[in-house]
Amino acid sequence: MGTITFLLVLSFLVFFHELGHFVAARYFGVKVHVFSIGFGKQLFAKEWRGTTWQFSLIPLGGYVKMKGQDDSNPALIESGDDSYNTKKPWQRIVILFAGPFANFLLAAILYFSIAIMGASTFAAQIGTVQKDSPAFHAGILKDDLIVRINEHEIKSWEDIGKIIVNSQGALKFYIKRDNKLIAKTINPHISDSQNMFKEKIKKRMIGISPSGKVVQLDLSLSESLVYAYEKTIFSSTMIFQGVQKLIQGIIPSSEIGGVITIGKVISDASQSSIIALFTITALISVNLGVLNLLPIPALDGGHIMFNIYEMITKRKPSDKVFMFLTIAGWVILGSLMLLGIYNDINRIFLK
Known part of the structure; x- marks a missing residue:
């Protein structure tokens, strides 16, 4: 039951994140070919309003595939008003930022729900x-x-x-x-x-x-809104500072957790109470939003940096530089994921 809850929560968080990208992209008229929960082999798919909505084999993430955007092929140019790469840099930044923003919004909704239910x-x-x-x-x-x-x-x-x-x-x-x-x-x-x-x-x-x-706490509607706002800001600040302290070496790398730790935390919370589950889900949602804003090329934050560079210099980074930095970004992310799993396994055997 814990594994099912973990997968449902993770899929929900990924869906909300990608929905942010999707809504912003469609607002600016960008065609979205695929909206996927998970990576790898397609398990289920349904086409609706020009977009293929699908579940894939590996549920640890997701993506929206927009016309004119492909990290594996930075030289790709697709013309037309419905193409991502024909949009102005500030419009692309909004599309990119919409994913993390959706995570912050979801966290605020969850904290508000907690306040209403009885924080x-x-x-x-x-x-x-x-x-x-x-x-x-x-x-x-x-x-x-x-x-x-x-x-x-x-x-x-x-x-x-x-x-x-x-x-x-x-x-x-x-x-x-x-x-x-x-x-x-x-x-x-x-x-x-x-x-x-x-x-x-x-x-x-x-x-x-x-x-x-x-x-x-017995909170009124307005106090519940303030509670949700303050909790979202506090948790976001805490995670931003945590990343900073990790880079500075104040927090040891052994503190990094992977999917096993996340799964256990969600499973334990689900067995405790709905409020505990909402609290953990809100915190993970904020975490997802913050991490995606880091200036790592493979993440939304990295792409935002590319577009800010284009706004300032009036030219895009070269395809060679873009590809090199993107690969470097994936290497960093892969290393962090492996470190998290390594730490998880160590915690299990050191108990």
């Missing part, structure tokens, strides 16, 4: 108070519930961190303790900490940690 988060309840910290000296106790900071209502533990980090000076905390509301003024101090990539940083803190209690 859960850590309660703003204190678990521990660090000795000699600002919170300790202010008289904050274990199990205190923070309901407001200054004029900001607190709904989750995440709200507390945001306000402390993005504020200056002392803050007025309103604490619920034994059904009584107590006001405490706390002046955060700059302390050593770690970010999600385990880098040492300094940030404003008051010396508290959550109790671990989980609560369900």
Whole structure:
């Protein structure tokens, strides 16, 4: 059942990505010959409105084959208003960007659905108070519930961190303790900490940690939209930064996961709850969008760079350069996939 869920989720993500390309291409009048979920041998196909819609043998990806675009033959020139290579560079960029954008849009839709169904988060309840910290000296106790900071209502533990980090000076905390509301003024101090990539940083803190209690957020329609937007932006930023840290060597290459890890994560989430499955699917969708925007020639980001080059220089890269960079891009992608599978196998046998 887990394998079926994995294939369904992956096919859905690929479909949405390629649908972005398809819609943008058709908007600019480009003919789409093939819309494929998967690569390799054709398993099922149906022609509809001039496009062959098909499922192929290897379900780890997909593509839309447009008139006038063929990475294996960069010298291909097909004339006509319905050809990709007769479109202006900015129009081609829109077509290329539409795929990753569709992934970001899908993630936002999933996060919005999660918010409507009942997103859960850590309660703003204190678990521990660090000795000699600002919170300790202010008289904050274990199990205190923070309901407001200054004029900001607190709904989750995440709200507390945001306000402390993005504020200056002392803050007025309103604490619920034994059904009584107590006001405490706390002046955060700059302390050593770690970010999600385990880098040492300094940030404003008051010396508290959550109790671990989980609560369900009761969000209005507008708050659900904000939740979806913020979650999509946060996950996108996190993945962009993760790629940057990987290149810098801050994150070891052993952390790269492959299809086995992805499949296990999706399978575990599907057995947990629909919200867990939606959360993982949204994160993978954002991941797919971000990775496709990397300036690697075989990806959408690489093709966008080629078109930006054409816009600036008023000429296309030579066929020889285009072919060389595209092959190099596929080598990079293939190497990353093999590394991911190698790491997956290592994790299995090192358990």
